[in-house]
Amino acid sequence: MDSLGWAYYNLKEYNKAVEELERAVSLKPTDPIINDHYADVLWMLNKNIQARHIWSNVLKFDDTEEELKDIINKKLIFN
DSSP states (O other): OHHHHHHHHHTTOOHHHHHHHHHHHHHSTTOOHHHHHHHHHHHHHHHHHHHHHHHHHHTTTOOHHHHHHHHHHHHHOOO
C-alpha cells in the first residue's frame, strides 16, 4: 500500500495517494517511512498542520534512522 501510495504521489494523484497511505499507516502506525510518505502527501493537499504533526511524531519513533530524522527536520524548518 505504501508503494502504491507513493507511486500515486509521484504521479501527482494526491487524493489517490492519501487513500493508500492512510491504509498503510493504519496497518503499521509506527513505521517511519510510511508516516513520512503520508505527511508528504498531506502537505501537498495543503493539510500542513496535520503533516507537521505527523513529521514531529516520526522523530519520536524508536526505529527512525538518523538520515530520515535529518530529512524531516529540514522539512519542518523549510516548509
